[in-house]
Amino acid sequence: MRFLQDQRAIETSEVAVIIAVVVLVAFGAYQILGARIAEVVLDVAGRL
Amino acid sequence: MAHPLLPTQVILGVALLAWLGACVVFDLRSRQVPMLLTIIPLILAAAWRLFQGGWQLVLLTVVLTLISDLPQAKWRIPIGCCAAIVGLSVAGPPDMVYAMLVIFAVWGLWEIGATGGADAKIIIALVLLFADGMLFIPIVLVSGLQGLAALIARRKTIPYTVAITLGTAAWLWMGAIR
Numbered sequence: 001m002r003f004l005q006d007q008r009a010i011e012t013s014e015v016a017v018i019i020a021v022v023v024l025v026a027f028g029a030y031q032i033l034g035a036r037i038a039e040v041v042l043d044v045a046g047r048l
Numbered sequence: 049m050a051h052p053l054l055p056t057q058v059i060l061g062v063a064l065l066a067w068l069g070a071c072v073v074f075d076l077r078s079r080q081v082p083m084l085l086t087i088i089p090l091i092l093a094a095a096w097r098l099f100q101g102g103w104q105l106v107l108l109t110v111v112l113t114l115i116s117d118l119p120q121a122k123w124r125i126p127i128g129c130c131a132a133i134v135g136l137s138v139a140g141p142p143d144m145v146y147a148m149l150v151i152f153a154v155w156g157l158w159e160i161g162a163t164g165g166a167d168a169k170i171i172i173a174l175v176l177l178f179a180d181g182m183l184f185i186p187i188v189l190v191s192g193l194q195g196l197a198a199l200i201a202r203r204k205t206i207p208y209t210v211a212i213t214l215g216t217a218a219w220l221w222m223g224a225i226r
Contacts (some may be wrong), residue, residue: 003117005165
């Protein structure tokens, strides 16, 4: 099995920075807008 | 107010950090982690998750592992994506959803060659152990800082196990003081 046999332990520097920025922005947005998102989802679900 | 830690929690935390420390040593020496140090913890974590409830996470991990052996490389990510979507539909509570997203994201990063297989297996083992995708956030933040330092030093790759260990230690510490 290719996945289980892979022993490499490296990550590309650029990818590490990009993922950190994306996760930070997504987590920040969720913290700020989380309640609003839930409201919108419930509203849409209610209409359906 | 913080709850006092149970002796079993302290032992588990120490064992976890000792395992991750051993992975860091191998990573810094050769940029590889032996299969025994990744597969055995992955199997143990999967067994623990099955025992504790959370078969969805174990099933997704098994399915993604099988998908990575498909001969047609261009179909692996789309099929993996479908498997994750099906998994999310039966995930249940939010913690399980986050954990599933992290397992898929880490596998996807490995599949496109952005991260090593050892790193991916270690992170998936940790997510299976704790069934909490939030563990990924401190790991990602530490790896981001590490990546930034590497870019300044004009290095193309970073030893990811360092970020995994420091991120996990920070996550355990935050859990202990909560």
